[in-house]
Structure formats: C-alpha cells, structure tokens
Amino acid sequence: DQQVKQNSPSLSVQEGRISILNCDYTNSMFDYFLWYKKYPAEGPTFLISISSIKDKNEDGRFTVFLNKSAKHLSLHIVPSQPGDSAVYFCAAMDNFNKFYFGSGTKLNVKP
C-alpha cells in the first residue's frame, strides 16, 4: 500500500508559466516532506523540503505548500524553464527516519 502518491505521471507546461506538481499522503505521522528532481540515469537530487509545523517554504523559483488537514503537498515552480524538465519525486519521512517516495511526475517544460 503506497503511503505517498503522485497521481499525475506527467505534466507539460509552457516556458515561463507555473508548474504545479501534486502529492498526497496517507500517514498522519509523517512530519517532514521533501521534493527531489531526477534526470535520466542519475540519482535524485534534493530540491526543497518542509516541516509539518509549516505550511509553506520558498526557495527561489520553488515553493512547497503543505496542507496537513488534506494530507496534500504541492511544488510550485515559477517561472518554469526548459532545464526544469525532469522527473519530480515527493517523499515523506516518518519518525523512524524512513523515507517513503511517490512514483514521480515527469515534467516537460516546452520552450
């Protein structure tokens, strides 16, 4: 049973517009959430994170929003650039330091 779900396998966005990647989770004990970016044949790289005590964290063009009541988080990229094209994974950490990953969303930013 997957505890972290990314229901959109792919997303296509025009350069300069906003990309919104969504993630849902089922375990209310998760207290730390992360987004990773992955290029083909490489390992994921950490992008941005958020603690469960916050509802928003911003880093440059990337903002993560957390809605604990809905068990939902999202990653906003604005403005989107062609170099942002990659697979984005959301992940959640439990209090045993174990990470649970979603299945990923492939973002394509069109020039």
Add this chain to the structure above:
Amino acid sequence: SQTIHQWPATLVQPVGSPLSLECTVEGTSNPNLYWYRQAAGRGLQLLFYSVGIGQISSEVPQNLSASRPQDRQFILSSKKLLLSDSGFYLCAAGVNQPQHFGDGTRLSIL
C-alpha cells in the same frame, strides 16, 4: 557535504548469475543507508535500510540481500538473479537531513 559512490554505473547479467553492487559514503559518519530500486515506469521502492554496521532491515521479500560490513559501506547482493530484478538501483544516505543519493546502477538481466 556527503558524497555517495555507487558502482558499476551499468551492468548486464544473465539470469541465475550472482550480483554484488557496492555503495560507499564520504563526508559523514554513522549515516542511515538505503537501497532503492526504480523499475521501469514506477517510483522508488525501498529495498533495505541500515542504521548501523551489521544492522539491516528488509522492506520487501525478494531474492536480494544487503550487508553493511563497515560504517560507510553498503552492499546489495544476490545469489541468483531473476528477470524481475532488472531496474535502476540507488543507494542513499541520510541522518537527520534529506537523503543524498548516488548516481545509481542500471541493471539489465538477460
């Protein structure tokens, strides 16, 4: 900062052959270590994690095994590979910070 070394980058093995993938970590002591697999078209699946030398937890029943002979060394093994073992294997390390990943090993079983 942490650096995760994984090798080999690609590997082609026949069904029934053994496997040994190695992962070493630099830049930290006593990290939690993880092996993940990404099958084609699917997300990252946690296979094993270790909180210390000789301590291995298995998440998914399978014909793979893991060992941690040293603090910063994590090995994924199999005695006999199956076709279903094909995939992209990632080693990761982390303590109380976001995990850092190696560049992965692409394993193809023929």
